[in-house]
Amino acid sequence: MRMNLIFERFKEDRVRQILESIQTSIFFVSEFPSQTPEDIQNFLTHFTETRIRKVNYLGNLRISKYLPVSRFTSFREAFQASLSSSKKFILILSPGQWFESEFFLELTEALKRWRNGTIFMGHILDHFKRNQYLDLHPMSLVINVDEFKEVFSAPCLERCFRTPSSEKEVFETFLRSKDNHHDNYTPLWIEPIPMGHHQLYARRFSFLVEYALKRGKKIESFPEVLRSLKFYCYPQFTHQAIRQVISGKGELISLEDCYHKPKVYECLMNYLKDKRDKQSELYWTNNEPVFCHDFRRPFDRFVGLASGLKLFLQFALSPRVPCAKILVFDENTYQLEWFKKILSFDRLTDVFNWTKKLHGEKPELLEKFLYPRVVFQGMTQPGKPERVHLLSLQPEWEEFRNCTFQFLNIDFLVDQREVFKFIEGADRCHVWLSNVFDYHWKMYVWGYPHLEEKFYRLLKELGSMVPPCFTEIYRPAGGLIHMWSDDFQSLRGGIHTLSK
Numbered sequence: 282m283r284m285n286l287i288f289e290r291f292k293e294d295r296v297r298q299i300l301e302s303i304q305t306s307i308f309f310v311s312e313f314p315s316q317t318p319e320d321i322q323n324f325l326t327h328f329t330e331t332r333i334r335k336v337n338y339l340g341n342l343r344i345s346k347y348l349p350v351s352r353f354t355s356f357r358e359a360f361q362a363s364l365s366s367s368k369k370f371i372l373i374l375s376p377g378q379w380f381e382s383e384f385f386l387e388l389t390e391a392l393k394r395w396r397n398g399t400i401f402m403g404h405i406l407d408h409f410k411r412n413q414y415l416d417l418h419p420m421s422l423v424i425n426v427d428e429f430k431e432v433f434s435a436p437c438l439e440r441c442f443r444t445p446s447s448e449k450e451v452f453e454t455f456l457r458s459k460d461n462h463h464d465n466y467t468p469l470w471i472e473p474i475p476m477g478h479h480q481l482y483a484r485r486f487s488f489l490v491e492y493a494l495k496r497g498k499k500i501e502s503f504p505e506v507l508r509s510l511k512f513y514c515y516p517q518f519t520h521q522a523i524r525q526v527i528s529g530k531g532e533l534i535s536l537e538d539c540y541h542k543p544k545v546y547e548c549l550m551n552y553l554k555d556k557r558d559k560q561s562e563l564y565w566t567n568n569e570p571v572f573c574h575d576f577r578r579p580f581d582r583f584v585g586l587a588s589g590l591k592l593f594l595q596f597a598l599s600p601r602v603p604c605a606k607i608l609v610f611d612e613n614t615y616q617l618e619w620f621k622k623i624l625s626f627d628r629l630t631d632v633f634n635w636t637k638k639l640h641g642e643k644p645e646l647l648e649k650f651l652y653p654r655v656v657f658q659g660m661t662q663p664g665k666p667e668r669v670h671l672l673s674l675q676p677e678w679e680e681f682r683n684c685t686f687q688f689l690n691i692d693f694l695v696d697q698r699e700v701f702k703f704i705e706g707a708d709r710c711h712v713w714l715s716n717v718f719d720y721h722w723k724m725y726v727w728g729y730p731h732l733e734e735k736f737y738r739l740l741k742e743l744g745s746m747v748p749p750c751f752t753e754i755y756r757p758a759g760g761l762i763h764m765w766s767d768d769f770q771s772l773r774g775g776i777h778t779l780s781k
Contacts (some may be wrong), residue, residue: 303389304369307333307350308359310419311376325376325514333374356419357442360489361435363424371424378420380511387506392423400428400498406484407457407466414452414491415471416484420513421503432496441492445483452481455494462502471500569715572753572763573598580605580751582707584700586715587611587620587688590671595713596684597677607681608703610689617688624686629671629678693717694727694735701742704750712743712766714754732757744769 309330313322333350353359356373363371370392391402402425404418433441456474461467473494490500571594579600585592587609596607611617623632689699694717704710717723718736727735736757743752749767756762 303385303392305388305392306366306368306371308353308362308371308373309333309350309375310353310356310359310373312353312355312419313376322376328514329374329376329378356486357438360424360433360438360442363426363429364433364435364438366426369426371426373419373422373424375419375421375513377514378511379514384507384510387510388423391504391507395425396499396501398428398497398499399501400425400432400493401500402503403500405457405468405471405500405502407468407471408484409454409479409481410465412449412481413484414450414481414487415455415457417486417490417500418513419485421511428498432493432498437492438489441488443488445485445487449480450483451478452483452487452491453478453495462505462508467502469502473497473499569761571595571598574751574763576600576751578709580707580709580711582606582608582703582710583713584608584610584703584710585713586717587613587616588715590623591715592713593678593681594671594674595711596681597674599711603680604684606685606687606703606707608687608689608700610691610693610700612690612692614690617690621688624682627679627682629675633672694723694732697739704743705746707750708748710750712750712752712754714752716755718757719755740766740769 311322311326313325317325351359351362353362359373372388395402401417401422403422404420406416406418408416454476456472456476458469458471460469462469471490471494473496493500569591571591576599579602581602582605583592583596583601585595585608588611592607592609596605609617609620611620623635626632626635687703691699693700693714704712718732718739723732739754743750743766746766749765751764752766753761753763
């Protein structure tokens with residue numbers, strides 16, 4: 282069992298500093314090969330846009346202030362828009378391109394090392410042996426805006442984006458690196474040193490590449506560290522397999538009929554399957570704030586996920602009846618077993634020591650993330666601290682352990698029946714649904730529109746419950762709601778997520 286510790290807050294200050302220094306815009310070009318079916322187009326668009334949006338919320342920081350995202354339906358439009366950009370760099374991404382959050386950290390380092398005279402950084406294709414001229418792969422590309430404006434104009438770009446002829450054309454070839462990333466057609470760089478003329482077939486960006494080289498500009502490939510933090514699923518070759526993932530039916534098909542680089546595709550499929558199964562990660566930390574209101578009357582039931590200790594903290598900091606009933610649900614069976622395990626410890630210090638021994642982390646890191654921030658709202662007692670020391674809640678822990686627990690191994694987006702039954706049986710229920718609608722792999726598989734539809738449906742159902750329940754839940758793409766369910770009516774038409 283692999284346990285990943287998520288310490289997003291440690292990244293927050295660093296991410297903020299990095300984003301302020303990048304001076305980069307993101308251009309998202311949703312252009313597909315003509316044979317790509319519509320459902321695959323929708324999936325791949327959500328697949329990449331979701332990743333962009335999730336980086337938008339790294340450390341609760343909206344990147345849009347520093348990394349604005351512009352959307353285009355063609356590369357011609359994106360390159361034309363680059364001429365009027367005020368940023369230093371532009372990162373162009375295509376649907377089906379996925380990247381780790383750390384990609385932007387390493388991209389910043391690469392941009393700091395940008396060599397004068399280099400106009401593009403991307404994936405260079407040199408198929409000279411196939412009688413084809415140099416090309417750039419559309420999956421992702423960085424433009425140096427100053428170098429670009431020095432060379433290109435709007436009329437020039439129109440000529441460079443003309444449709445390649447079916448006949449060979451005369452191209453001036455240039456010096457390229459002797460080494461390749463893989464095979465023999467992925468050079469590390471191309472430099473403006475003419476190497477003679479040849480009759481070759483033009484590819485998509487061939488005229489753009491030749492024009493830049495003729496004017497003395499260099500083109501470099503993404504360094505290996507950046508290539509290792511992203512992958513592309515080649516939508517024109519993986520329709521059947523991607524549809525298999527979208528439907529969630531059966532086993533993943535053989536890779537034999539997929540793109541000739543199955544490792545790239547396999548990486549995508551394994552990632553999605555792994556996240557769908559939810560059997561590889563265990564979250565014992567939780568950095569969500571705990572909101573404390575002046576509830577006045579006690580809760581007789583609590584509902585929440587098995588992620589970290591927030592459910593206990595909500596119980597400990599809220600009025601409750603003796604021996605309240607508690608429903609703990611999660612689709613990750615490991616997570617549920619972890620929660621059952623910590624309930625076996627009489628003392629919170631034992632939970633702390635067991636966790637420390639299990640993970641071998643520094644005590645100060647454990648302490649920081651075992652004690653989430655507490656926000657007191659509408660409380661009658663002024664001067665409440667923002668941090669509650671977990672080990673000071675030993676009496677509450679003993680009371681918590683003596684409650685009646687029910688455990689459900691469910692995917693809440695698929696099956697909500699038992700949770701609703703539990704809530705409906707309460708006099709006053711505290712419901713914590715966390716980020717079940719705002720979790721990145723869910724967005725990859727379901728897509729934003731479908732998640733929003735299910736989210737609104739949930740609000741409607743919870744809003745009609747009598748008596749109402751107090752609910753905490755994150756909207757799709759971020760934004761925490763914490764209020765009584767009978768007030769959801771006031772949110773109708775006012776809940777706007779990033780997909781709208």
